[in-house]
Amino acid sequence: MKKLTLVAAVSALFILAGCGGGRDYSPPADASGEQIFTTACSECHKPLSADKAMILSESVASKEAIVKKFQSGSMRMPAFKNIQGDAADRLADYVLKNSEVKK
């Protein structure tokens, strides 16, 4: 029961923070994947440790799926339509290489 309340509170926080909409963030042309992650993503995806960005479900453990996720967003995650091309590639590469896949 306590756990459920916590999940609800955290979800409410995300909603209050205005998630679910889009973000206008555009990465600088020479930004590394790590820099983009720190600037655009770590606000919600707090890195687990210095070399562990996040925990991925198996269904998003590919570069294509990660790019799709941050470009389209979801109910609770904003879409980052301006992270495209090389920058999207570097970011997805960084996330994939620095995440743990949940089995």
Ligand code: HEC
């Ligand atoms: C405003 C908060 C917020 C920001 C900013 C955000 N995310 Fe998310 N993200 C979420 C939430 C909440 C979820 C879990 C719900 C879902 O999967 O849609 C999520 C899920 C994900 C997932 C799927 C994880 C899984 O295992 O299913 C990936 C990949 C991801 N985010 C990548 C990113 C990247 C890359 C960025 C930066 C460009 C980013 N997120 C920015 C809130 C955010």
